[in-house]
Amino acid sequence: MKDMVLKDSALIDVRSVSKEYDTSDGPVLAVKPTSLRLMEGEFVSIVGPSGCGKTTLLKMMGGLIPITSGEIMLRETTVKGPSDDIGFVFQGSVLLPWKSSQENVLLPIRVARRTTKEDIQRARELLHLVGLENFEHRYPFELSGGMQQRVSICRALIQDPSCLLMDEPFGALDALTRENMNVFFNGLWRQTGKTVALVTHSIQEAVFLSNRVIVMSQRPGTVLDEIEIPFPAERTPDLIGTKEFGELTSRIRKYFSAAHLD
Amino acid sequence: MRKPLSHVPAVLFLIAFAIFWEYGPGYFKIPDYILPPLSSIVRIYGDPSTLSVYWTNTLVTLHEAVLGLVIGSGLGFLVGVVLTESRVLMNMMYPYIIALQCMPKIAIAPLLLVWFGFGLTSKVVIVSLLCFFPVLVNTISGIRSVSADHYELFYAIRASRLKRLYHLVIPTALPSIFAGLEVAVVVSLLGAIVGEFVGAELGLGVLLLQAQFQMNIPGVFAILGILALLGVVFNITIRLLRRKSLFWIAGEK
Ligand SMILES: Nc1ncnc2c1ncn2[C@@H]1O[C@H](COP(=O)(O)OP(=O)(O)OP(=O)(O)O)[C@@H](O)[C@H]1O
Ligand SMILES: [Mg+2]
Numbered sequence: 170m171k172d173m174v175l176k177d178s179a180l181i182d183v184r185s186v187s188k189e190y191d192t193s194d195g196p197v198l199a200v201k202p203t204s205l206r207l208m209e210g211e212f213v214s215i216v217g218p219s220g221c222g223k224t225t226l227l228k229m230m231g232g233l234i235p236i237t238s239g240e241i242m243l244r245e246t247t248v249k250g251p252s253d254d255i256g257f258v259f260q261g262s263v264l265l266p267w268k269s270s271q272e273n274v275l276l277p278i279r280v281a282r283r284t285t286k287e288d289i290q291r292a293r294e295l296l297h298l299v300g301l302e303n304f305e306h307r308y309p310f311e312l313s314g315g316m317q318q319r320v321s322i323c324r325a326l327i328q329d330p331s332c333l334l335m336d337e338p339f340g341a342l343d344a345l346t347r348e349n350m351n352v353f354f355n356g357l358w359r360q361t362g363k364t365v366a367l368v369t370h371s372i373q374e375a376v377f378l379s380n381r382v383i384v385m386s387q388r389p390g391t392v393l394d395e396i397e398i399p400f401p402a403e404r405t406p407d408l409i410g411t412k413e414f415g416e417l418t419s420r421i422r423k424y425f426s427a428a429h430l431d
Numbered sequence: 432m433r434k435p436l437s438h439v440p441a442v443l444f445l446i447a448f449a450i451f452w453e454y455g456p457g458y459f460k461i462p463d464y465i466l467p468p469l470s471s472i473v474r475i476y477g478d479p480s481t482l483s484v485y486w487t488n489t490l491v492t493l494h495e496a497v498l499g500l501v502i503g504s505g506l507g508f509l510v511g512v513v514l515t516e517s518r519v520l521m522n523m524m525y526p527y528i529i530a531l532q533c534m535p536k537i538a539i540a541p542l543l544l545v546w547f548g549f550g551l552t553s554k555v556v557i558v559s560l561l562c563f564f565p566v567l568v569n570t571i572s573g574i575r576s577v578s579a580d581h582y583e584l585f586y587a588i589r590a591s592r593l594k595r596l597y598h599l600v601i602p603t604a605l606p607s608i609f610a611g612l613e614v615a616v617v618v619s620l621l622g623a624i625v626g627e628f629v630g631a632e633l634g635l636g637v638l639l640l641q642a643q644f645q646m647n648i649p650g651v652f653a654i655l656g657i658l659a660l661l662g663v664v665f666n667i668t669i670r671l672l673r674r675k676s677l678f679w680i681a682g683e684k
Binding site for chain 2: 231233250251253257259261263265266267276277279280281308309310
């Protein structure tokens with residue numbers, strides 16, 4: 170297991186970035202100039218009311234949609250499009266139903282070049298890591314929602330990116346499965362040492378998993394506050410019952426007057 | 432999975448139907464030239480010389496239908512893929528495709544005969560034309576059903592257009608393409624027969640006309656029987672192919 174020493178350099182640096190969508194009713198400002206940094210090895214969650222621009226922000230960080238103003242840096246280079254060094258986990262698992270788990274995991278490689286024995290080996294190791302060692306040759310329709318989401322996490326990891334961007338990956342799961350996935354994902358993060366940005370609707374999930382929680386305002390979204398989560402890297406379900414945990418979640422919850430978030 | 436006895440009602444119905452066909456015409460005093468009893472039709476299948484005539488002509492019709500089916504469906508699929516990959520081409524061609532699709536294409540069969548003669552070519556062209564549209568239209572609508580999320584995934588993993596076609600677009604469109612193919616197999620036989628009606632020297636359509644001229648009604652029914660059998664074989668083939676290729680869709684197993 171890696172030592173969870175956060176390095177002091179930014180992996181992704183978002184510099185006063187904004188996003189305006191063109192719609193039939195004219196331009197819509199989804200994200201107003203926003204700055205934030207993802208440090209190497211850090212786990213950051215982004216919470217905010219529905220429609221505030223979380224997905225937009227995450228997609229801009231991943232180079233999936235163009236930005237309207239500002240600049241995003243991935244280490245020393247400007248983000249202009251998708252990169253192999255960033256793995257994106259979509260809301261809903263977005264698997265290909267005609268491909269087995271293993272083939273779904275290998276997809277990013279297949280579209281780039283011929284797969285090698287090592288690639289296949291790596292896909293199997295990843296599936297093993299997420300507890301799907303007996304499901305390599307199963308198809309998505311044979312897997313539960315949680316299993317499908319784990320396959321899609323493996324797919325994001327197959328190119329061994331430095332950074333994972335995840336858009337509500339556990340949103341579709343029931344509460345119990347979700348909690349299990351959180352514990353499991355904490356372990357995965359510690360083992361792989363990836364830098365992670367997680368968009369979530371669940372304040373509890375955000376506090377449980379993160380080093381830092383970023384709270385966004387109503388649309389047009391921007392950073393309202395950043396809350397450091399001082400717990401050690403290894404998190405267990407007992408943590409959720411502790412006083413500090415409760416204080417942190419209620420501190421974040423105060424930002425949302427109405428029932429925008431669960 | 433079918434229950435073991437689920438075929439029984441269908442078989443019972445077939446037996447009842449056959450008995451009714453055999454004895455009904457006699458009972459209701461229907462003359463032979465309107466509806467001959469079943470046995471007089473079945474007897475034809477027992478005659479080796481007639482059968483060998485049927486066989487050669489069946490092969491001719493089959494050849495026309497299959498060749499036209501393959502060419503027409505293949506072109507329909509290719510054009511569908513090319514059009515959906517190019518917005519300009521789509522905007523240019525789609526209105527005319529819709530207009531042509533609504534036209535009864537079989538009506539140009541006489542013209543095609545003038546252009547391509549009485550042989551194989553004219554029939555293959557007719558069948559191709561008939562098979563082209565259902566496959567084309569279904570390919571386009573299948574490709575349009577690819578979700579924005581999946582396109583975004585393929586953008587994120589930086590897939591080329593060709594890889595995206597191969598790994599995403601065509602597999603997504605496959606169920607719809609098969610729906611088009613199921614229509615195409617039906618119209619392929621239809622096209623071949625009508626083409627032969629309009630003008631040909633060989634084929635089941637020609638035999639059918641000859642039998643009709645000679646008032647050989649049992650012969651007409653015997654040929655219809657062969658056509659029905661061909662239709663069923665075509666349909667089963669497509670459905671087997673579909674089941675093999677669409678294993679991931681619930682209800683296909
Ligand atoms: N492609 C688009 N075109 C036009 N407007 C868009 C587009 N995508 C998002 N928007 C608008 O931008 C705003 C932010 O959307 P976004 O999806 O980023 O919100 P979100 O915070 O992820 O919401 P949720 O929590 O519900 O997922 C919304 O008002 C939305 O209507
Ligand atoms: Mg969102």
